[in-house]
Structures are given as C-alpha cells and as structure tokens.
Amino acid sequence: MTLSSKTTKKNATQHKHPRYVDCDNCSMQAICQPIGSDNQAIDLTNNYLTRRVEVSTEQSSSLPLNQSTDAILFEQAKPLTAIFAVCSGTFKLCQKNDEGVERIVGFRFPGELMAEDALFLETYNYSAVALGDNSVCEVFVDSLSACSQLAPELQQNLIQLLTKQSYEQQRNAQAITGKKSADCLLAAFLLNICQRNAKHSGNETTIELTISRQDIACFLGMRRETLSRLLSKFQHEQLISLNGKQLTLLSLNHLKQLSNQ
Amino acid sequence: MTLSSKTTKKNATQHKHPRYVDCDNCSMQAICQPIGSDNQAIDLTNNYLTRRVEVSTEQSSSLPLNQSTDAILFEQAKPLTAIFAVCSGTFKLCQKNDEGVERIVGFRFPGELMAEDALFLETYNYSAVALGDNSVCEVFVDSLSACSQLAPELQQNLIQLLTKQSYEQQRNAQAITGKKSADCLLAAFLLNICQRNAKHSGNETTIELTISRQDIACFLGMRRETLSRLLSKFQHEQLISLNGKQLTLLSLNHLKQLSNQ
DNA sequence: CTCTTTTATTGATCTACATCAAATTTAAAC
DNA sequence: GTTTAAATTTGATGTAGATCAATAAAAGAG
Structure with missing residues (x-):
C-alpha cells in the first residue's frame, strides 16, 4: 500500500481520470464547514485537522517479489486515530467476527464516510480496503475534539451526523436482510x-x-x-x-x- | 393497550412474578446516574425526566368486543418524545421499509434500550410491541436536553452510550446475517x-x-x-x-x- | 368445564441455490 | 508481443429449506 499525502495521482492512465467528489456533495461537510467558515482561529487549524491522502494498490518495493499488499487504509481493532471521507474510488469494508470469520459489511463511494461510527470508541470496527487507486480526506480525532471546544456548532453537527449515518446504514442493511430471492x-x-x-x-x-x-x-x-x-x-x-x-x-x-x- | 404510570402490577398471577431489572444492570444507567447523583438541582428534575410505565396486552374496554389492540409502546414514523429502557418483559421491534414490508428488526430484554438510536431524529425508526405484560422506564427527550445543560458529563455519556449501542446492534445483526444454515x-x-x-x-x-x-x-x-x-x-x-x-x-x-x- | 380459535408440529413434495467441475475470458508477468 | 495465472462464466447435479396440507396442542371465550 502507498499513502502519499499530496494530490499527485500515480499511474494515471488515459481512461482512468479519477473523479474527485465535490465538498458540497460530501457527508463530511457537516464537520468541515463549521471549521472552515468565518471563525479565523479554527480556520488556522484546518491544515492539521484534515488532509487529502492517496491510497493505491501498488506493489511495494520493500516486499519480496510477487507479493503485493492490499491497499488497507485502516485495520479493524487497531487504535482509531482518524475518520475518513472518500474523495475518489471505491472502498470495501471488512469485518472479522468473534469467531474470526471475515465478512464484507459494506462499500463506500465518493462523498461517503468511513470509521465515523467508531469515532468515540478506541479502535476501528472494521478494515477499509481500497479497490484500485483511491483518495480520501482524513480527519484526525484528536484535532476534531480540540476544535469542538472552539466551534460549538461542531459538536451538535457531529452528533446529528452520527445518528443520521447510523440510521442510513441500518436501512441499507435492512434492504439486504429482508430480501428472500x-x-x-x-x-x-x-x-x-x-x-x-x-x-x-x-x-x-x-x-x-x-x-x-x-x-x-x-x-x-x-x-x-x-x-x-x-x-x-x-x-x-x-x-x-x-x-x-x-x-x-x-x-x-x-x-x-x-x-x- | 394500557399505560399505567405507577408500579402496581396488573393481572399478577402466582407464577407470573415479574422480574424487574436492577438499575445497576440497566443500559440507561449512564443517563440516570449523573442526574440522580450528588447534584441536587437535577435530582429534583428526576420526577419529570423519567418515570416507570406499565405496558400490558389487555383488552381495552373502550373498544368493540373481541377486539384487542396490540400493546404498542411507540410507533414508527410518529414524533419521538421519549426513549425507553425495558424494566420487565420482552419487546419486539418492527420496522416497515420504504415498500411497506414489515420486518422484525430485534427483541429487547430487561436492561436494554429502545428508540435510543433515534434520539436526535424527529421520529421513531421502528415500532415497539410488548409481548405480554411489560414495564419500561420512560425518559423524555425534552427533559433530557434540558438536563444536559446542567450535567456536563451527561452529554458525553450520551454520545458514548449511543456509539456503544450502535456498535452492539451492528454485531448482533452480523451474527444473524453471516450464517448460512x-x-x-x-x-x-x-x-x-x-x-x-x-x-x-x-x-x-x-x-x-x-x-x-x-x-x-x-x-x-x-x-x-x-x-x-x-x-x-x-x-x-x-x-x-x-x-x-x-x-x-x-x-x-x-x-x-x-x-x- | 366445553367449545372455538389460534398457534405449533409433523409429513410430502418442489425449487432455488450451493456445490463440483470444466471452459472461457481477463489480467498480470515476462 | 507470449506465457502464465487469476477471475469469470456456463454446465450438471445435489440438498436445504420453502411450500402445501393435515394434525395436534395451547390459549381464549363462554
């Protein structure tokens, strides 16, 4: 896996023109907007709060030949340091249950969030794997809680966002579970x-x-x-x-x- | 359905001695405890914040003969006024999807919460039906947000509780979805x-x-x-x-x- | 208590999907 | 480019669970 923190796109072929999602169509907006708005003090913190990251399925040169790692953005059970929004590409979310059986619990497309449901937990609930060359916006939880002190509306937005997301996820799950054929x-x-x-x-x-x-x-x-x-x-x-x-x-x-x- | 707001148990037969859950074993503890603790001002509000309610599958006398209503505690899509903890008995949670097909999305036993996932939404996500003669603790959302101003730890507890519940629910769902036979x-x-x-x-x-x-x-x-x-x-x-x-x-x-x- | 209605169990058959196996296509390696 | 490996499609067959149908057992009603 390769993580490069600037927006230069690697391995960009002619037909692979990545479509980056607009901030207006991103679910992270509720968090990013109150920070980046009129409040100058918080605007300054913007640089360390969120950054764009490339995630690509490249073969690492440090690995033995014929071995390539999956493009894992974050791993289940590892300490949670940041939550993410997909900028371009598709991610799959995998979860091991108590018995060690792995399942795909969902996919994420541009504008959708990842790991936000574990924001107040210590560790990630699932792993996120990039399907192809993707990019994400990374929001650090430490910075987020620091900013929450400064922007009162952020806290409220955060709670509403989490509730909404949880509800939507539930509906998505139901759409699958209910079907018979x-x-x-x-x-x-x-x-x-x-x-x-x-x-x-x-x-x-x-x-x-x-x-x-x-x-x-x-x-x-x-x-x-x-x-x-x-x-x-x-x-x-x-x-x-x-x-x-x-x-x-x-x-x-x-x-x-x-x-x- | 009958809702009686005092703890006198109706139709209590010899073998039906309802086992009320202890507050120490209740998930609502995170909310009730900071309110009922040392803070006297909030302790006073306790009466209107939470109350115990009986929910029984009795035949209502106001209804035509041979017609009894299901013991519906709250209904999907109706305005959310309170969240609940089961004190005794079992509830089933039903949800209609967009196409109007109803499914049972879960059961709740003593000490477990209901509707807490819709706390910051306007309406209930699902309906709750009592299976037999049950009782619940009712926590009004208006009072809850009022108390949040007074008890700073309540807000934090609330967020953590919601996240935890959402996670547990997800695990429960996965336990079902993943199985083949x-x-x-x-x-x-x-x-x-x-x-x-x-x-x-x-x-x-x-x-x-x-x-x-x-x-x-x-x-x-x-x-x-x-x-x-x-x-x-x-x-x-x-x-x-x-x-x-x-x-x-x-x-x-x-x-x-x-x-x- | 008896009668009626609802809920649960057991049996016989049918079908959607899994499983095993082989062919074909696509992608990766050289 | 060629070769190799991986992913996908198609075929043949078996089985778990649905469906239809008939009892059997509880639960209410009077």
Whole structure:
C-alpha cells in the first residue's frame, strides 16, 4: 500500500481520470464547514485537522517479489486515530467476527464516510480496503475534539451526523436482510450503488463497477457462480448491460419492481 | 393497550412474578446516574425526566368486543418524545421499509434500550410491541436536553452510550446475517437471547420464551415450519429442552460450536 | 368445564441455490 | 508481443429449506 499525502495521482492512465467528489456533495461537510467558515482561529487549524491522502494498490518495493499488499487504509481493532471521507474510488469494508470469520459489511463511494461510527470508541470496527487507486480526506480525532471546544456548532453537527449515518446504514442493511430471492437482492444492490454514485456523478444509470464479482457475491451472501448466472440473466432480460467494468441499468422500473419482492 | 404510570402490577398471577431489572444492570444507567447523583438541582428534575410505565396486552374496554389492540409502546414514523429502557418483559421491534414490508428488526430484554438510536431524529425508526405484560422506564427527550445543560458529563455519556449501542446492534445483526444454515442461525439466536437475559437473571441456560415461533422465524428469516422442525431436532439431539415456555440450553458447548459454522 | 380459535408440529413434495467441475475470458508477468 | 495465472462464466447435479396440507396442542371465550 502507498499513502502519499499530496494530490499527485500515480499511474494515471488515459481512461482512468479519477473523479474527485465535490465538498458540497460530501457527508463530511457537516464537520468541515463549521471549521472552515468565518471563525479565523479554527480556520488556522484546518491544515492539521484534515488532509487529502492517496491510497493505491501498488506493489511495494520493500516486499519480496510477487507479493503485493492490499491497499488497507485502516485495520479493524487497531487504535482509531482518524475518520475518513472518500474523495475518489471505491472502498470495501471488512469485518472479522468473534469467531474470526471475515465478512464484507459494506462499500463506500465518493462523498461517503468511513470509521465515523467508531469515532468515540478506541479502535476501528472494521478494515477499509481500497479497490484500485483511491483518495480520501482524513480527519484526525484528536484535532476534531480540540476544535469542538472552539466551534460549538461542531459538536451538535457531529452528533446529528452520527445518528443520521447510523440510521442510513441500518436501512441499507435492512434492504439486504429482508430480501428472500437472489435476483431480488441483486436488483436492490445494483439500484443502491447506482443511486449512491449518482449523488456525485449525476448519472443514476451508469457506473464503473470496480468491485469484483467475488466481493459482490460475498457481500450479498451468495456464491459467485450464482451471481454470475444472475448477471447473465439480467442481461438477457435487458435489465442491465455490461461491457468491461461499465454497468448500465437499462430499466430502472423493472429493477425497482423486482427489488420490492 | 394500557399505560399505567405507577408500579402496581396488573393481572399478577402466582407464577407470573415479574422480574424487574436492577438499575445497576440497566443500559440507561449512564443517563440516570449523573442526574440522580450528588447534584441536587437535577435530582429534583428526576420526577419529570423519567418515570416507570406499565405496558400490558389487555383488552381495552373502550373498544368493540373481541377486539384487542396490540400493546404498542411507540410507533414508527410518529414524533419521538421519549426513549425507553425495558424494566420487565420482552419487546419486539418492527420496522416497515420504504415498500411497506414489515420486518422484525430485534427483541429487547430487561436492561436494554429502545428508540435510543433515534434520539436526535424527529421520529421513531421502528415500532415497539410488548409481548405480554411489560414495564419500561420512560425518559423524555425534552427533559433530557434540558438536563444536559446542567450535567456536563451527561452529554458525553450520551454520545458514548449511543456509539456503544450502535456498535452492539451492528454485531448482533452480523451474527444473524453471516450464517448460512438455519440450525447455525438458530443456535446463535438461542445463545444470544440467553446471554442477554443472563445479565439480569443470572441464569445463562434457562429463559422464559415469551416470543412466539412465528416471530422468531420472521426475525431469523425462515418459515415457522422450518423453525419448528429445528427445535424438535435440537431437542432430540439433547441440545435444548422445552417445556411450556421454559427453554433450557442443555449443551452450551455444542450450541456454540454449531453457531460458529 | 366445553367449545372455538389460534398457534405449533409433523409429513410430502418442489425449487432455488450451493456445490463440483470444466471452459472461457481477463489480467498480470515476462 | 507470449506465457502464465487469476477471475469469470456456463454446465450438471445435489440438498436445504420453502411450500402445501393435515394434525395436534395451547390459549381464549363462554
């Protein structure tokens, strides 16, 4: 993994033009805004409170040949030092349960937060892994609590943000748990990720699917073979189209209908 | 439904001696304690901040014959006025999703909280239904925010409590979602409810199962027939014993082993 | 107590998804 | 570019759990 704290994008190929999310469309806004506004004293602290970081799946030169690390942004059970907002790319969140079985508990797209649910805990609840070359905004918890003293509205915003996030996460989880059939589940998932991406991309029907089939299947609790068959079926039924990593939802209505079953 | 604000227990039969949870074993302690402690000014407010309420599944005399309401403590989407701690009995939490499909999202036992996750929202996230004759402690949010001004530690406790609860709920949800086979799921569920009841009853292997088969099956995402078959199987395999509503876990080790698969 | 209604259990069958296995495509290494 | 490895798709088969149906046991009503 490589963490470079300046915004120079490594390995940028012609078609890989990373789309950085606008601060206006970022969930961290509730925290960043009161700090950066009219209060000059706090504005000064801005530099150490938050910084942009690149996270890329590069092979580290310090490692033995043919071994590359996953691009782990933070690890479950390690001390929590910062919370994050995704600027570009996709992250997967993995959690080991008490028995050591690992599960994918969610994905995060630009403008969405990571680790905010552990803000008042000592350690991270889950690990975050970058899928491809990503970037994040990092907000240090020490600085955050220091700033809370100075900006009274920050404290209130923080609580409301956490409650809202927790609620949304619960709803997302429910959308998965409640479904019985696999096609229903997949339809709900595809609609969900496209909708979340639309918030910053503006396009509700097309996304670049950086998540592997294996990871999608794991998240949805089905086998990759089943997922593969379903994706094929959806294509035959003209519900979606897939070329390369480009996924397009062809019939939002039918998919919505399917997801409600 | 009947709400009576004093602690006289209605319909108390010989074997139905309700076991009220001790404040020391209640999750609301973090809120109640700073208020009721040395601060005299806040101690005075205690009366209107929190009160004990009975919730029983009685037939209301104001209703037509043969019609009894469910004992709904609070309803999803209605304005949030208070949060609750279970004193005695069991509650089920139901949530309708956007499409109007209702699911059971959890159960609450003595010492556990309800609606605390919506504390900073406007409305309840789910409905709470009493299973039998229950009692709760009610904490009014208006009074709570008023007290927060007076007791500085309350605010901090509140945030920590919410974060902790959200985390525990997530773990509970994961314990269910991750499992593949139904027996594994049921084993995990039985262990979970017994463990949670043990916190106040002291007995980790026996509980009074007030939840109907239908509700358990619904919560676990299986059909009642499947649940019934599994309970029979577990009995034959000497993993549990069931007489009436009395459930006893006969082999914690085997159940734990089963739940880890 | 008896009668009625609800809830729970057991049986027979059917289907969606898992599993095993092989082919194909895509990506990485050289 | 070529070679190798990994990821994905498609096929054949088995099984867990859903569904339909019929008892059996509790729980209420009178």
